[in-house]
Amino acid sequence: MSAFTYLFRGRQIPTSPEQRQKHLEKWVVWFQELGAQGHVKDPGHPLESTGKVVNGNQKIVKDGPYAEAKDIVGGYIVVEANDLAHAVELAKGCPILEVGGSVEVRPVQKLEM
């Protein structure tokens, strides 16, 4: 088993309260199943959409990531899967895909010393 980080992008949640609740319920089911199958290594963290960016040699500090809403990372988790293909397959169940968001699947580098 190897570790993979899922980066969730996009904050386009439906606007009607009823649709939002349905969307959330799908997340909860997806996440629970992932956990029940032993794939969740680290439940990660939700991230605020605001913040600062420190840049370059001059250490210039700018407000926010200020990317487009669809590009903002809203949170991350770490999963365990057989290989990259397996991790990608698991990510396909994520409800963020139904609302125009994306899941970036990144293998965590193995440190072999």
Place this chain on the structure above:
Amino acid sequence: MEPSDHLFRREWGRMVAALTRIFGVHNLALAEDVVQEAFCRAIEVWRFRGIPENPAAWLMATAKHCALDVLRRERTARTFAPELGRWLQSEGTLAPVVEELFGPNALKDDLLRMMFSCCHPRLPEEVQVALVLHILCGFSVDEIASAFVSSHAAIEKRITRAKKVLAGSKRLFDITAPADFSGRLSAVQQALYLLFNEGYHGSSAEAAVRSELCHEAMRLVALLLEHPLGATPTTYALAALMCLHAARLPARVDASGSLNALVDQDRSLWDQELVDEGLKLLELSATGSELTAYHVEAAIASMHATAPRTEGTDWGKIVALYDTLLTIRPSPIVALNRAIAIAQYEGPERGLAELHAIDDRERLSAYPFYAAALGELELRRGRHATARQHFRTAHALARNPMERRFLAQRVSACD
């Protein structure tokens, strides 16, 4: 844990009402934005951490924090609720005041205050209903459009205008002044009655949507009953009629989504708990001297609810009640229902004579169930060809697939 059904929708109304009370009605849009923000936060956290033990309390606490942020950030740039003004200005009083405004009793009053505010006399009735659904029941424009079989654009225009009127009123309705309360109460009752009827008789074909509208109306009328000034005999009558009608909902539409006429319904499917509740409420409504249309409609519904079979129904009493209803609230629909009851009581010929004698029956010319009633009674006295003609007319007027299916069935019943 699982969130309960419609948790977000319910909490939407409570949070918007509470925040509007604090921010002032002119900041209605800001209140809605803050509530949206609280929902976004909830989803962002809950999707990774699961739903908390008490999700409603979590949402409300988040809304409170967001509100405090806004108040601190914008108190120099914006004016908030005028009656709270000075309390919100100083840091020493801000937090305790906001804390108190989010207490359980304050929240209940907020909902009522908002309900009365939505029934603004400058807004036409159908607009009040849409506004109640949007602000208090958390229905989106699309959901209201689908319930009313209207276009997104039409409903959006209606709601935007209504919000402008609401936000333009100086302050939220004052529910603590008894005279004002009683003055606005009948408008509120009427709006809830229309909301219920839209669900019960309305144009939407989807059974789920319809029963949801009925349940929202019942939830709000229960809230009205909890307030000492709201619990009048008329409100009890309104609540009774809702329960007694809602009891029949499970039998009204069958598993295939087809309408069942009252006389053909499987009465064992009626919700006995709601019947009992309705009868109890009807008893509570029978005080005071005022006899309203709600009283009479509830009494008619109670006659059906307590009759074991169509044949065992006291149609004579029902006709008499319709006579009373016609004097209180004359309308061609009431006259139509009265004629149907007369047909049950004295036979189809008498019923047909009454149908043809309805004063303003041309107002029913687009209503499929006038032609359908003519067809039903003609069929009953054996005139199949005439009956078929009427059912075809009714079929052409059907407003949704459910009615169309029902009336197509009636056409073929004439063969």
